[in-house]
Amino acid sequence: MTDICIHGLGYIGLPTATIFAHSGYDVVGFDTNPEVVSTLRRREVHFDEPGLQQIATEAIDSERLKVKSEPVSADIHIICVPTPFDDTKKQADLGNVAAAGRTIGNLLKEDDLVILESTVPPTTTEEVLQPQLEKSGLVAGRDFGLAHCPETVLPGNMIAELRENDRVIGGIDRRSTERTVELYDSFVEGEIRTTENPTTAEFAKLAQNTFRDTNIALANELAMLADEYDIDSRKAIQLSNHHPRVNIHHPGPGVGGHCLPVDPWFLGQESNNLNLVSTAREINDSMSNYTIELLGEELGTLSNSRIAVLGVAYKGNVDDTRNSPGLKLARELQARKSLGVNEVTATDGGIDDIDVRIHDPCVSDQTLDLVPLDEAVRGAEALVLTTDHTEYAQLSPTRMSKLMDGNLILDTMAHLNKNEWSDAGFNYRQI
Ligand SMILES: NC(=O)c1ccc[n+]([C@@H]2O[C@H](COP(=O)([O-])OP(=O)(O)OC[C@H]3O[C@@H](n4cnc5c(N)ncnc54)[C@H](O)[C@@H]3O)[C@@H](O)[C@H]2O)c1
Ligand SMILES: CC(=O)N[C@@H]1[C@@H](OP(=O)(O)OP(=O)(O)OC[C@H]2O[C@@H](n3ccc(=O)[nH]c3=O)[C@H](O)[C@@H]2O)O[C@H](CO)[C@@H](O)[C@@H]1O
Incomplete structure (x- = not known):
């Protein structure tokens, strides 16, 4: 019997599947991309992350982690699919989350637990994922558990941060939250904090990346201003940061990655109140x-x-x-x-x-x-x-x-x- 089925074996799903396997769970990692599956079956990790190749290979060799191109029935489903930003609609593309929800809905049994790890706009767990799961005829909170547990690991330091970072968990009811806390407690060394609903957890995750993106925008604006005075912005920022309540980030060529340039838009995609945040994005x-x-x-x-x-x-x-x-x-x-x-x-x-x-x-x-x-x-x-x-x-x-x-x-x-x-x-x- 499979304890956990992880949906999506990318930068987040593979390390997560690996760490659960090393924590003693029987894990199936499912990915819709056949190339990802065949590469992993050859014991090759399809992206660079220090330390991952070794522990992923160990997990696969021990058969605690099985890599599959078909999803399986499991007590716990964890969703780690991509959530790209649709630039034309200025909205998160939640197609993969909905698809994963449909897939899980077809396999769902009473008392299963479904956890969304992907980064999503507030309300997604309850308004996009839950309806897909309930097409099974089972009701969230009554027949199965549902929670959001956002991932916060830093690429380049994922293996350490998976264990060490604090976590925020928001279930749709108390039992979903408690079951999710118990699961992550098997390997998380940081604090696990709970919220009353998934939306707060979704919001808190987005707020972290929005803080960083906005702070970098300030650093970039300071760099452009410093240049007008012909002074070294980095030295000036470094000096400013000696104050106990100042922590300005570094300027640079812009902000990249799958998270920081996208998550601030998720935060306010339904709102007219995204002002500072959208200006920071533009900077x-x-x-x-x-x-x-x-x-x-x-x-x-x-x-x-x-x-x-x-x-x-x-x-x-x-x-x-x-x-x-x-x-x-x-x-x-x-x-x-x-x-x-x-x-x-x-x-x-x-x-x-x-x-x-x-x-x-x-x-x-x-x-x-x-x-x-x-x-x-x-x-x-x-x-x-x-x-x-x-x-x-x-x-x-x-x-x-x-x-x-x-x-x-x-x-x-x-x-x-x-x-x-x-x-x-x-x-x-x-x-
Ligand atoms: N990469 C990061 O640093 C990071 C950090 C924190 C949170 N996140 C969030 O985690 C989520 C996943 O990001 P990622 O970087 O791991 O993406 P990724 O593109 O590296 O991997 C996602 C994998 O999911 C597979 N997939 C797509 N749809 C699927 C489906 N319906 N069922 C099963 N597999 C499916 C894809 O083939 C791909 O291999 C995103 O929401 C992202 O914002 C990413
Ligand atoms: C709040 C936070 O820490 N979130 C992290 C972030 O991970 P990331 O890899 O995307 O983050 P960064 O390392 O910050 O890089 C992003 C880009 O910003 C540029 N940059 C950075 C610092 C700076 O002072 N000046 C800059 O210009 C850098 O060059 C690069 O282009 O999101 C993940 C997914 O949600 C999180 O899981 C992870 O915790």
């Missing part, structure tokens, strides 16, 4: 334009320039390119070529024929036209560092200088050693 989204402005300022013109964009993962040491600032920058520079935009110099109305080459040591996506480092850098007038991969901290300015035709390095994450690059003859700029 963070505009950082690619600001980066292009800086490039134009330093190069004089972007026409016929060659630019190397280093880093298309959305942050350092991960392979995830979802909403990546580096990729957005590269695509916007490339679009100027095809559109014939020449706003930066605005002198001759000609075409910005920009040769943009992109490199990333952690990303292997064949569709992105990535090139080896030397090929990206050779003949470039400017390097733009958009991801703080550890590997990039080892770049040799002397070697880069020999390959390049120009001497501009735009270090959007302040990841490199400014003195070392300046001493090597670079015009070093950061955001």
